[in-house]
Every structure is written in C-alpha cells, then in structure tokens.
Amino acid sequence: MQTSFTLVQLADPDIAAADKILRACVHCGFCTATCPTYVMLGDELDSPRGRIYLIKDMLENDRPATADVVPHLDRCLSCLSCMTTCPSGVHYMHLIDHARAHVEETFRRPVIDRAVRAVIARLLPNPKLFRRSLLGAFFMKPLAPLFDAIGLKPLAAMLRLAPAKVPPRGEQGPRVFPAQGERRGRVALLTGCVASVVAPHINAATIRVLTRHGVEVVLAEGEACCGALVHHMGRQAAALAAARTNVDAWIAEIDGEGIDSILVTASGCGTTIKDYGYMLRNDPAYATKAKTVSGLARDVSEYVNKIINLTTVPHPSLVVAYHAACSLQHGQKITRDPKEVLSKSGFVVKDVPDGHLCCGSAGTYNMLQPQLARTLRDRKVANIAKVAPDVIAAGNVGCITQIAAGTDIPVVHPIELIDWATGGPMPGALSRRGDAV
Numbered sequence: 001m002q003t004s005f006t007l008v009q010l011a012d013p014d015i016a017a018a019d020k021i022l023r024a025c026v027h028c029g030f031c032t033a034t035c036p037t038y039v040m041l042g043d044e045l046d047s048p049r050g051r052i053y054l055i056k057d058m059l060e061n062d063r064p065a066t067a068d069v070v071p072h073l074d075r076c077l078s079c080l081s082c083m084t085t086c087p088s089g090v091h092y093m094h095l096i097d098h099a100r101a102h103v104e105e106t107f108r109r110p111v112i113d114r115a116v117r118a119v120i121a122r123l124l125p126n127p128k129l130f131r132r133s134l135l136g137a138f139f140m141k142p143l144a145p146l147f148d149a150i151g152l153k154p155l156a157a158m159l160r161l162a163p164a165k166v167p168p169r170g171e172q173g174p175r176v177f178p179a180q181g182e183r184r185g186r187v188a189l190l191t192g193c194v195a196s197v198v199a200p201h202i203n204a205a206t207i208r209v210l211t212r213h214g215v216e217v218v219l220a221e222g223e224a225c226c227g228a229l230v231h232h233m234g235r236q237a238a239a240l241a242a243a244r245t246n247v248d249a250w251i252a253e254i255d256g257e258g259i260d261s262i263l264v265t266a267s268g269c270g271t272t273i274k275d276y277g278y279m280l281r282n283d284p285a286y287a288t289k290a291k292t293v294s295g296l297a298r299d300v301s302e303y304v305n306k307i308i309n310l311t312t313v314p315h316p317s318l319v320v321a322y323h324a325a326c327s328l329q330h331g332q333k334i335t336r337d338p339k340e341v342l343s344k345s346g347f348v349v350k351d352v353p354d355g356h357l358c359c360g361s362a363g364t365y366n367m368l369q370p371q372l373a374r375t376l377r378d379r380k381v382a383n384i385a386k387v388a389p390d391v392i393a394a395g396n397v398g399c400i401t402q403i404a405a406g407t408d409i410p411v412v413h414p415i416e417l418i419d420w421a422t423g424g425p426m427p428g429a430l431s432r433r434g435d436a437v
C-alpha cells in the first residue's frame, strides 16, 4: 500500500513504524474472512482492511479521531486473527495499538463512555480495589437488567460478569516456592491482576505442577499488572508505566539469583509482556532490559510441554474441548503446546469448530461491547457443544469467565487439569460438577 507521510511526520518513530506496517498491506482482503467483526457485521469498515484504511487516513492527515471512525476501531477485538491470515505479514497489533493511543489523545468520548473506561482502568489493574468492587458488585447484580434498560449496557455487562462469590486471596509476592527434590529450574510467575482475584487457583495449580517437577517458583517483589488492559484502551502512559514496573521487578530477579523464564498463565498478559521490548523500544533506559524480559516470557503451556517431563497419576480420561485463546493462538502463535501437554497428561483433546474465531472476551471488550461479545460467546458455546466435551480448557482467564457465563460445562485452565493428572486436586469447576466425572 502506498503511503504519503511527510519527512517531518516520519521523524516520529511511532509514525515511521506505522508507515512500515501500512506499506506491507497489499489490500488483498484475505483477512476479512477470518475477522469476527466482519463475519458478524459484514461491513468493510469493521474488517481489518477497512480499519487499516481508516487508520492510514487519520495518521497521514494528522487528523484527530472522529465519531465516524472511532466506533469501527472500538469494535475491533484485538483478537489478531487477521495477523494469522495475512500473507504479507502486516503487524496489525502494533498498528491498532498506535491508533487506540491516537484516539485516546485526540477524541473526547461521550461522558458515560469516559466514566466507564475510567472505572475499568482504575479498578481492574489493582487487585485490592478490584476485590472490594467485586464484593459491591455482588449486591448490585440484580440491578443489571435495570442498567440495561436505561442504556448503561457496559455497567450491566460488568455486573453480569462479576463472579457470584469472590474466592479467597491467592498467593501474593514477594515469595519463593522451593522445588521439591533436586532443583532443575527457577522461574518467575506473573501473579497478575484480574486473574489473581477471580481465579487464584490457576496460579496455585501452576506452582504445584512446577515445584512437584523440580522447578523453583518466585513471585517477584514489585511485580504488578502487566498493563494489557490499559494498553488496549489506548492509555499509553499507564501501559508503559506498568511495563517499566515489571521490567524492574524481573530484572532484579535476573540479576539476583537468576531465572530461566518468566511464566504467564493468562495469555492476554503473555502477549503484552512478550511485546514489552517493542513497547519500550524508544526508551533508552529500558529498551534493552525490556527486550530481555520479553525474550524470557513464556506461556505456562510452552514451558511445561517443552521443559518438564510430567509424571502422571491415574485419573479419568476426560474429553477436553480445547478453546484456543486468541492471544495464545494468534498473538503468540502457540497452538500445539497446550493440546500436546493435555494429551500427554492422559486427556482426550478435541478442537473446537471455527476455533480461530474469538469468544468475545478480548480483555475489556465484553464490558465495552457487550452485544457483539455475547453473539461471539453464544457462537463459541454452540461450537464447543458439537464436540460433546466433559470439560472445556482455555489458557486465558478472560476466555474462561466469558465462556463459563454461557454454558453449564465446566471451564478450567489447562494447568488445572495437568495439576490434577500429576497428583494435585481435582479442578474446582469439575468438583462442583461431580456428575461430569
């Protein structure tokens, strides 16, 4: 695609990066067929190619984002299915991230939209505040239909997604979990923000699997939310601040006793941490350190499948529908590890039809675009039902929450099944549904 940025514009490294991405696009349109919003809405402007043109026009003309453009960008899930399909290697993720930051800087959203986004950006990355707000949400849940009726749909969606019960607090850092027996490895584990509040059992299962197989696990001092939630909302300064905080925390571990990898159990976070090197590339104080951190980041399934020799114990050979989280399959290109490790652990793994399409979770998407998110969820749940599984496994807490809201089939993280298969407890979602096993 031809671009016409001026030399002055190209002196800005972010514009230069956008220019390179735009030039790679040959406007073939292959990506439209696998874009969930185009599949649902059939509008070219809600396709990757359409959005690329909108972004090009906005950036080339140095134009503020407008009310005509913003809804099409907001409807993008950042699922990155288009990147998997694109034959020209267009890095859509970096382009839409840039566009979201431009929207945030130049567009004044309606007051309710601004308020909802401010609440999400403040609460979700802060586990203490988020936990407190969930306790409040429990009492407000019955008001969700009322909020829907008066047009406060994001608020209604937030209440519907809030768990009926807030689990007890999980493991908090700084802390070291020693390896059992001979130490074969040492890793840092991201505690996370939302996941540490709504699903602390995922990291607990991870720590059990790793330590049981000779890997020491450290929850690094000072580590915090990875910044993905605010990054996808265009809040660049907050996202970069979160990235710097975590880089400092993990570099201290690397320079201290050393770590082999930085493990992440929520693939949305993993995709962002693997991108820290790019996000901080223009910061001389952090560029090299961020690249080091990104280079060590691994999804837990990658590490367990490639590094650990699992020792299994007898357990039921359940049929597992593997839901490939977009951030894992499209964002990190990890498609085999989770399925291989589940098979090695003695489960029968089935792919979900149309598995390339998002479940509608997509970070904060199911709060900010609840109707589209629900359509995608219902479609995903119907496709999962076709393989008649005993249990659904997904490597991202957002997908787990989203899918679980639409089905009675238990939904777990793969590491919970691996933990069970190697001597840990049965996953909570399964034990609550004893009939499934």
Ligand code: SF4
Pocket (backbone or CB within 6 Å): 024, 025, 026, 027, 028, 029, 030, 031, 032, 048, 049, 082, 085, 086, 087, 088, 089, 090
């Ligand atoms: S598939 Fe790639 S090259 Fe083709 S239109 Fe989409 S982004 Fe552009």
Ligand code: SF4
Pocket (backbone or CB within 6 Å): 034, 035, 036, 037, 038, 046, 047, 048, 051, 075, 076, 077, 078, 079, 080, 081, 082, 083, 092
């Ligand atoms: S990231 Fe997903 S929703 Fe956005 S344009 Fe690409 S395929 Fe479509």
